[in-house]
Amino acid sequence: MGGAAMNADVTFLADTALAIVRAVPVTLGLFVASAIGASLLGGGLVAALTAGLAPVRGIARGWIFLFRGTPLLLQIFMVYYGLAALGPVRQGPFWPAFRDPLFCAGLAMTCCCSAYIAEVLRGALAAIPAGQIEAALACGMGRVTRLRLIVLPQMLRLALPAYGNELVMMVKSTSLASTITVLDVTGVAQQVIAHSYRTLDVFCLAAGVYLGLTGALTALLRWAERRLDPTVSDGAGEGASR
Amino acid sequence: RDEEGKGADRVLVVGTEGLYPPWNYTRPDGQLAGFEPDYVRILCARLHRRCRMVAMDWDGMVGALQTGKIDLIADSVQVTPERSQVLGFTRPYAMTTGVFVTLRDHRLAGMADKGAMMDFDRPGPALTAMTGRLKGSLAGKVIGVEISGAFDNFLNQTLGSGASIRYYHTMGERDLDLLNGRIDATLEDEAYMRPLLATRDGAALTMAGPRVIGGAMGGGEALAFRPGDTALRSAFDGAIAATIADGTVRRLGLKWFRMDASPAQAAAERKGAR
Amino acid sequence: MLRATGIEKSFGGRKVLKGIDLDAAKGEVISILGGSGSGKSTFLRCLNLLEMPDVGEISIAGTPAPLVRDRHGALRVSDARALGSMRARTAMVFQGFNLWSHMRVIDNVIAAPVHVHGMAREEAVERAHALLERVGMGGFAQHWPRQLSGGQQQRVAIARALATDPELMLFDEPTSALDPERVREVLDLMRSLAAEGRTMLVVTHEMAFARDVSTRVVHVREGRIESMGPPAQMFGPDASPAFRAFLSA
């Protein structure tokens, strides 16, 4: 009897695992799309923050304030249910897009995470030694060249740990899409839980999937970190400094 | 801790969601109100037990029961075979039919068999014919249901892949999408829908097609205990039977749902439908 | 080649430059001498607008620096593109070197030629190697800045400044971190640049350089040009007493 129960257990877990793994593309797609969107938008926000025009700065600041200041869950609700409640949106040309929960989740995540990423980039920008930028100015580099050649590489290096944080958080934030009927990894897990009530087992399975995704991402980030600063491993001058 | 100590003196902790009117919801002062809070009070008084009702997320509720943080769940939980594997249910204290609800101006509003009772516990040619018509109406439509409800089982089994099903975490969200036109219809418990249709927002909605009961939809709403807590459960079983018999449940149903949701009433209707 | 008129600059209420006028003809090599904190670096930095002067006019190779006065009377850049091309024709060696720490030595040197002047990469690399060789840093092309000694960093900074073939060169104490041998080499290098007819402004404490290489010596004192003249005059008996005091120290 115990054997049979265990068998049932194993089948249940295997079935669940399979169902969850099938949902990985949804989670991954949502993450990749909104990570790219949020990074671009976040870069734009930092550019706007450093812009000369006061209104541009104001808009960027307001954006960051709003999206960083409220929970993503609420933002997803508002984009999905709130916008739909407005007649113009429902009758407008974009309704097919806004009708789609996946699109709404991606949009909310892009907006929300762009605010976080902007903060990270802003911090890194401030940490670049002034002399490095002056040297670029002095040889006549234009804004774009300076950005590409001097600012971005140093910023990236300084921002990478915190930026990696944001990306990892984003992977997990995708799970909130399940609250607006998206059947991602969490959505599927919750569906199984709703019928089986095996909250912890199923959640652990889902957590395993997220752990795998974030683990891979973390490895990727660490590789990038090492590539960006190959001298770190030289231990140059670190003899007794720790 | 002493107060909540062992034996019959122990205060029973009752878990509920508290955001599911009119079954159970929260008042601004933090008091729980609704059918179940009233009913649990009555049952506990009958059993001479002290009970304390606490509100918590549905996600944590079964876990809380299993780890002993609460002693029973009173959250309009429908009895299904799957749930019976992990929860110990009492006999049902309510038995409600499922109704399809859609926008007044939606094509589905004119669905066939309006108001007819489809009883899946009584197979026969009539049921087969009705099922066929239902499938026809809902083919290609998007139906929204609450994720933890029993209705999705029913829809899956009855409609197969004919319609697509969306899962919602709370009924409130599902209602919004129904109003927004993201879903074509929903299948929901009549006791929940009747009061909703009476509100300003609900005026745009209407019930359509047949009322469904039995089969995969489960055996009504019951209290849930840890499977091993049989003594406690049978005590409550007795109390439930008594309150159904003396009309208490009927009275509470009329108060909260504007209808009699007691199992006795459902049984009578099902008999009549045949 | 360079004309700076009435340059003034304050930091937080303290006036650091109190009106500096300086003209440099093409091919001139001007040594700027002066005490620590007298405003030499600030002046140099004002010339390519790394520091925005409060008052003053600057023109390089006949083109005025793109400056306008805003509502509050403060100067501000009117044309970022023009400023960029003005800076592209100028090179600077910083007092603190300011090598780009995320680039290897070779990349530090080729960055401006390739990305600002659009030189072909191979050509830039070739030139860079020659320049590095010339400052005695031939073997260090693949090093990172932090792996270099102070003097080595300074020499890379010089090579970087030379890489764009600039018309005007601003050197802020380019030999401060060097030993006598290296100093001689670098000064030789600068001498040869002077011979090519390049215009140079050199903040320096090397009297030998000021005397032997420069066409003019400028003594800055407390934000003003205290005296100025050809080396023969400045180091001769007719020099101003203040400069003589400075020298005799």
Next chain:
Amino acid sequence: MLRATGIEKSFGGRKVLKGIDLDAAKGEVISILGGSGSGKSTFLRCLNLLEMPDVGEISIAGTPAPLVRDRHGALRVSDARALGSMRARTAMVFQGFNLWSHMRVIDNVIAAPVHVHGMAREEAVERAHALLERVGMGGFAQHWPRQLSGGQQQRVAIARALATDPELMLFDEPTSALDPERVREVLDLMRSLAAEGRTMLVVTHEMAFARDVSTRVVHVREGRIESMGPPAQMFGPDASPAFRAFLSA
């Protein structure tokens, strides 16, 4: 006072110090001369273990530096506390100054006396003001490091090093950013420190200092002590050819 024996150090396979032995008696002032990249800074940094030597022994004021050999034969610190107190009795002026950018000038100077040596704050501030005055930075106590010119930063760094009354002082080109006038002042200061009997190791390119103030001159070349002796001998006719070549540059 100081004894360093067989100091060797490589960076990524390249041997930078190839076995340096140096003893300094109490009150000695040793000038270290040598070409750029010859290993002077590295040697100085090895002495207070900012750089861990690969091989070698160091002892300061009779106390050996707390070094042990680990399994792989590499040196490592055996007693962090002992190292701390060794460093507390030593002061260093860095080639790049390394002022703490988040502290005002005055706080830079009093940080070590107050927090490492437990001096009362008022006393430390008073002494700091006197020291700043002495290096000509009296008016800059409340400035931030980034507001200072190169030479001013260097003078603050010197004041900071002097603030703890160290027994052994390591100076890495302490006058590189200074004008002749300031150089003279700082050298005077160091001369008076020498007269107080303090031990000093000074990496410098100032020949005047090496000749006039130091008790011994050390010529470093490619990671080795090429020659060494009292100034009279080193600057005399008997100096090694290499050193003479270095000087004559």
Next chain:
Amino acid sequence: MSEQDLPAFALLGFGTDGWGRVLVLGAVLTLALSLASMTIGSVLGALLAWARGSRRGWLARLATAYGVIMRGVPELLVVLLLYFGAPGLMAAVAGLFGLPAPGSPPAFLTGSLAIGLVSAAYQAEVFRGGLLAVPKGQVEAALAAGMGPWLRFRRIVLPQVLHHVLPPLGNVWQFNLKDSALVAITGLAELMRVSLVAAGSTRRPFLFFAAAMVLYLALTSLSSAVFRRIEARGSQWAGRR
């Protein structure tokens, strides 16, 4: 049920039918939860960042593994495990010493501990990034002055790290503020749970979601003001850019 057709101001007010008081109390609880978890996270995060840089290999690996796991699994799982697992664990530990089972720890404690454990993993990364931004020469100057590790950390490293990490740390704080919503499953009446309950009970979701957004923004403004003040102090030495 009578609430359903009440006007918005009455629903959000402080009268008998108003949810104002409950919402504000929820916000206060959210703030308290976040403060507690942020504190736990800072202390543990700093230790982790230090351990990551340690030359003892096993310590660094341990810290790395902690980071990977805590950042990798959904926060909700940590909350669930702690909420449901802690009593059993405590009972087991108590059993070892022959003591009676101590019962469930308060939800506030488990909640803030769970969020704090997650927060620590993120803060460790932030601190590590900040450490990179401190010029090495300045640390060397501190070493050369004979400053011990603690002194060096407190006087030289920390002030500069704080300056560099404030923006990303602000992010973590915001994240904490919102993560505390996960504690809702333990039944703690923090802001998110309160607004969900109110939305469900009155069937007026927008009204209460909007109210919650405003309250969250209020919490944010409050905390940004604090962060800005600290940042402003730092920007004095760093020079404004």
